[in-house]
Amino acid sequence: MADILILYYSQGGATREMAKLIARGVASVAGAQPRLRTVPKVSANHEATEPDIPDSGDPYVELTDLEECAGLALGSPTRFGNMAAPMKYFLDGTSGLWLKGALIGKPAAVFTSTSSMHGGQESTLLSMMLPLLHHGMLLLGLPYSEPALAATSTGGTPYGASHLAGVMNDKPISADEKALCIALGKRLAETAIKLKHDN
Template sequence: MTRVLVLYYSSYGHVRALAQAEAEGAQSVPGTHVDLRRVPETVPEEIQRKAGFAADDTPVAVPADLETYDAIIFGTPTLFGMMAGQMKSFLDQAGGLWARNALVGKVAAVFTSTGSQHGGHEATLLSTQIPLQHFGMLIAGMPYTFAGQTTAEGIVGGAPYGAGTIAGADGSRHPTETDLAGARFQGAHVARIAARLAGTTWQEEAA
């Protein structure tokens, strides 16, 4: 079976909702096994309580887990136009995988949640892809075959670079059905690509 990991960080539940939709989409592809995991929280519990962080009982991943999957879909909120520090810290701990080329040829994708339409939505999707390319992963976006991203009827998250949602400045806005449909689409898209690549042997090419 093709193994897909949906790995995310979420403070208030928006990215978690998208992550669940990504997992549903990937699971809809026959022959796919999907795991849903989150990266460890780094914010002290007292600050979490004061800030109203949402409780999350999703199992926590460790960097060594990444090697066992054919595809990994990364979800992170936008913080100051970039991925959350929790996700960056997790990736920074995967240097051993990078040194062994352990992630070369695996499929990767990114999704995000942003407070506003112009608060770094696309910047986060694109910049999060950078370290994944350093790992040698193959980036899958959210192509325009998902027509929902082109609608002008209301606020829509996501872009050709990945699925997404707009949470609002106070976080009160929840993912719309279009946003969730985009996440399901991307999850299935990644699973299909991973299935096609499964069994391919990647060899290092020396120049």
């Protein structure tokens, strides 16, 4: 089986819901299985502020999750057009994997949620791609052959899945946003399996 790591940070719950939809897309591909992981919050001085094991929900990610995965979907809410600090803090600690080249050649995709329509969805997705490029990963987006990409009036970009959550995280994930999350997971899993068989 090809394990697809779906690694996310979620504060209001929207990014977590997107991760579950991406997992559905992954699970729809024969030979692939999703592995959902999250990261803990950090304090203003960038120290982890939560216990080693979360009280509920998905487990915290470990570096071995990245080493073992056949592909990665990385998700974070937007913070001023960039990924949230807890995700950046975790990624900053992956230099050991970089030195080993552990992620080179693995496919990756990104996803985000924002409180406003022009709240930095695309810049957040692009900012999350940068460390993945440094790791030598192969980035996947959403092609316009996905009907929901042209139809959406909320989230959804060619750079990755996105969701317009609203200021209070009160906007449900739209049908188009759901379709794009599932499509992204499916595309990532299919690509990971193809790459695995080619090696």
